[in-house]
Amino acid sequence: GNSVTQMEGPVTLSEEAFLTINCTYTATGYPSLFWYVQYPGEGLQLLLKATKADDKGSNKGFEATYRKETTSFHLEKGSVQVSDSAVYFCALGTGGFKTIFGAGTRLFVKA
Amino acid sequence: NAGVTQTPKFRVLKTGQSMTLLCAQDMNHEYMYWYRQDPGMGLRLIHYSVGEGTTAKGEVPDGYNVSRLKKQNFLLGLESAAPSQTSVYFCASSYDGVDTQYFGPGTRLTVL
Numbered sequence: 485g486n487s488v489t490q491m492e493g494p495v496t497l498s499e500e501a502f503l504t505i506n507c508t509y510t511a512t513g514y515p516s517l518f519w520y521v522q523y524p525g526e527g528l529q530l531l532l533k534a535t536k537a538d539d540k541g542s543n544k545g546f547e548a549t550y551r552k553e554t555t556s557f558h559l560e561k562g563s564v565q566v567s568d569s570a571v572y573f574c575a576l577g578t579g580g581f582k583t584i585f586g587a588g589t590r591l592f593v594k595a
Numbered sequence: 596n597a598g599v600t601q602t603p604k605f606r607v608l609k610t611g612q613s614m615t616l617l618c619a620q621d622m623n624h625e626y627m628y629w630y631r632q633d634p635g636m637g638l639r640l641i642h643y644s645v646g647e648g649t650t651a652k653g654e655v656p657d658g659y660n661v662s663r664l665k666k667q668n669f670l671l672g673l674e675s676a677a678p679s680q681t682s683v684y685f686c687a688s689s690y691d692g693v694d695t696q697y698f699g700p701g702t703r704l705t706v707l
Binding site: 515516518520526527528529530533573577578579580581582583585586587588 | 637638643653685689692694699
């Protein structure tokens with residue numbers, strides 16, 4: 485079946501450090517891939533997405549590349565800020581009626 | 596353009612009481628979803644709808660009912676609340692099943 489696996493948190497980094505949050509997926513067909521972010525006390529919001537292999541999604545300095553050969557969609561940012569502290573969810577849209585969400589990775593950024 | 600709104604934001608119930616959570620979206624989306632979010636459990640899908648007048652069960656539907664009488668509204672009902680239903684509830688909508696989901700701000704429900 486379809487599934488998403490992302491690295492467990494929490495991830496704790498100092499400001500200006502490099503961030504990677506790993507995400508791998510299992511899916512039939514050609515899914516769309518998403519990263520959502522949830523700030524404290526809020527709902528999830530789309531951070532970036534990619535709809536086909538080799539596409540790169542980017543937003544607010546975050547990037548992720550859709551790698552079909554490794555079934556991965558890792559989230560990266562070159563220099564994190566305190567304001568990036570949040571929970572990040574990798575997600576998979578397969579053409580069915582639902583999106584499959586990963587368990588979420590909490591990021592803490594220290595000043 | 597309000598996006599997705601949820602009412603109420605907070606609620607405390609006693610065991611056995613009933614309540615209805617309201618979700619409204621102004622984006623003319625066909626698909627709407629109800630999730631619950633618990634510590635360490637990520638998001639779990641309760642029920643969803645693929646259009647006005649339709650509903651379907653998600654992963655954890657027991658103890659909940661839903662209705663989609665109007666395209667813009669999706670109601671989640673708890674007929675007899677239990678402490679296990681203490682959670683944060685999120686509503687979301689999307690244009691189709693593979694597109695971006697737009698989430699509401701959540702309802703924090705405590706059942707005593």
